Amino acid sequence: MSQNAASPTLDDMFRRIVAREPGLMALIDPADKMRITGQAPQRLTYAEADRAIAALAAHFTAAGLPVNAVIAVQMPNCIELFLTILAAHRAGLVVALLPQLWRQAELTMALNRTGARAIVTTSRIDGVNHADLAMAAAAEAFSIRYVAGFGSNLPEGMAPLDDVMAAPPIIETAARQDSRRAAIVTFDVTAQGFRPIPRTHLHMAAGGLVLALESRLPQRATLLSAMAPTSFAGLASSLVAWLLSGGTLALHHPFDIEVLERQINELGCDALSIPAGLAMRLSEAGVLAGAPRLQSVLAHWRTPEQVFSSPQWGEASAALTDVYLFGEAGLLAARRPDNGAPLPIKLGVHGVPREAASSSTAGETLLTSNGTLGLRGPMVPIAAYAPDAPSRMDIDSAPPDYVDTGYAARTDRATGALCITAPPPGIITVGGYRFLSQDLLEWAKRLGHGALLTALPDKLSGYRLAGRAADNSKAREALSELGLNPLMVEAFRDSSSQADERQATLTVH
Template sequence: MLQNNTSPTLDELFGRILARQPDQPALIDPPDKLRVTGQPPRRLTFAQADRAVSALAGHFIEAGLPPNSVIAVQLPHTVELAVTVLAAYRAGLIVALLPQLWRHAELTVALNRTGARAIVAMGRIDGVDHAELAMNAAAEAFSIRHVCGFGSDLPEGMVPLDLAVDNSNTGNAGLAVQDSRRAALVTFEGSGSGFRAVPRTHVNLIAAGLAIFLESGLPQGATILSAFAPSSFAGLTSSFVMWLLSGGTLAMHHPFDERVMIRQIEADGCDTLVAPAPLALRMAEAEALSSVRSLRHIIGLWRAPEQVGSSALWPQTGIRMTDVYLFGEAGLFGARRADDGTPSPVMPGPYRAPPEVPASSTAGEIVLTTKGTLGLRGPMVPVAAYATSDGPSDAFASLSPPDYVDTGYAARIDRTSGAITITAPPSGVMAVGGYRFLADDLQEWSRRLGQNAMLTALPDRLSGHRLAGRAGDNARAREALAELGLNPLMVEAFRDRTVATD
């Protein structure tokens, strides 16, 4: 691994852990991986992971991928994802994360938007042929030169990467010089002009990981179970980056099977669970976590941060919960819950991690904008990615663009406490779990299905919204949307619903 004189990259953080504890467990696959991907689960030490990373990085370089080119990755929450991301960084590449539910339409747009030179996919995920999806999307992206995949029965023309990872002939020859100030990750945000590609450097990612890691008080050498899909900035930061900061073990869970999750926490002795906050609260209220003796920390991620203030008390004694407020791809911040289980107040201005240490570093700043919305600034926030206007009317609005990102979430100051209260999500944007849709997009797709068709987003406590559709023939509507290459959230909105009778 070639070093530089700047701040470390994520791969260099991995190298520091490797030097200290090469034989310690690093990565653990979901126990139901065979069902999900058809591949047996794997457990890798840091030394084993390093050999796989070097072999795969060498493959990317030998394939002719130049440094700073984009490699698109659509993989499940398995060992292959972590190894591919580290290998891309070791080869000097930029990783573009593609959500698992994206199908042909979204994949094609993302590949063309980023100018990706390669795409890496899994053969099958939960019975869906992702290898074929990747091949079809790559055929419509002129920049793609390499289509690679993990798993068996890959289509003709897709390069199998399992052989590269298992290759023991590794070395540092030809590896790129790593620079933490260059782009490392690209994720995607819905905007008025369609998908916005949001790039981040290694420094941005480490800053975000530290904000969560220090706020939650995680110990060094933590064993982290991540049950949050790593297909976004928050997903990768709360699992992959925190694993490298703690120098411990990352166990991955394919969301969501609560029984499998509990068994996995117990079997691997996990002390930290990263999961959607509403799911963690529901499990705690049902006393599903009370029997797990090793668990000490919950990192609860809120895709709908306006719900934190009205959420239930954290009832679990002996386990500390940290609420992590997510604002799409713009940024995040964390707040550890009080001893009585109530959410901690969020004050405007700079916030530190951990907050009780006066000399701790500033993790970021929370701003209340003149529009009555919440803004973010700080080392993790990619202001430049959001600086471009979505319409010509904004072109000359200001000669001095703001040094913060307006998240669009409505917010106000509580007169009694002085804390910020987030009251509503951005208008016109619907969040279904980790996937964000524009309301106009939903209306456009429903219009394509005929005059009597309807597609809308309904409030949902667990996932923010859920999609519901109605058409004259739901089966034909599902077929039409699938043929258009839309993701299954839209397709299954038109599932047939039966009404129970007494």
């Protein structure tokens, strides 16, 4: 077990469940995994998952990756991602989560910024050759010494992991991760630009506890997550909530509504973790009303200023918990009462669960002198947002007292409720991705005179990118050659229903 037994690592939590209930179903792949990666979907018990994790951890150690090295991971919402994260922790590594839509420019920046020693990916995701992307980005990152992947037809020089995972471990690898040291790195965009956000196991556990306790996630629950686990909230509401519940984590690769509805019903899901816009859409369509066991829905608001303008929740059997996301800085959670209206949040210390007579501190909100929302508490990596943090990966230096989220906020004079009024200026949130508006303008300028790239409101993802150029097809080709995120590329779409449908799919990842 870890050196700090009083505060378990994520792998410690997993192995405690293995010791208690090895035959319990642990992980279930998306039903349409064959479409996503070309591989058949799997179901693993805790004992089977533990054997795969041990084999991968031993392989990482044998490959020469030193303890506390950063291993970057770009994978879809499938079983292999969660096995890789836990295996990396068992080998004493720090996992940097790379969003699926990132292409070479962003991948290279992230690898260089974190000093990653390795990158793990899948041969293809939704028809895109991610193995080649990883190899190209690794070639531009001086620190990379090891590249590996799952799936078939991997390029030369990339270590295949499917056979490794299926074989007995080469050596026994002890869990050497200290729960107080960095475990997960996600990435954020603030007014100061792109920055890595390292978090400890304790940070991660704190975020997962807030979500599990506030939503009343039952023990041994079957939790279906449709959140891409490349953000703090996405991982806390899937991996960490699953480990805290000790139940089954079922995965949905965003988004196929028919597949999602089938999974909810056939798996008998107790809880669902999805973007808020999709939760409202499913409720309006009556998809959730017929779910036989669904008790709880975690609705993630990437645009928290929109919570109080949302419709009332009408599902009698499944309670909705609003999850307010403030980039990678932290989150707040509030379970809606029986009337289905959002629960007001007030400044100060927040306990969890809120209605309990005695509760643990989930965090604290405050108003800064700039009229913005500040966060502090056990899940908030304050040092990562210090002014000099973008140039380092050290989370142990003396930090300021709180993180300024940049969200404009005020209190209601009559009720004292906290009102979030606007997102951070100069930052555009599209689904799970954040961009500096200045960067969008700079990329548009590269396309010539008259080109424009901007954000428009979108019901499902908050905002979507829209572009205009003299020749949209040539603009898409140019942006693709520059290695940019498809959200930018597809912004210059043709005026056709097919292109619009493609844009909607991209924006909600």
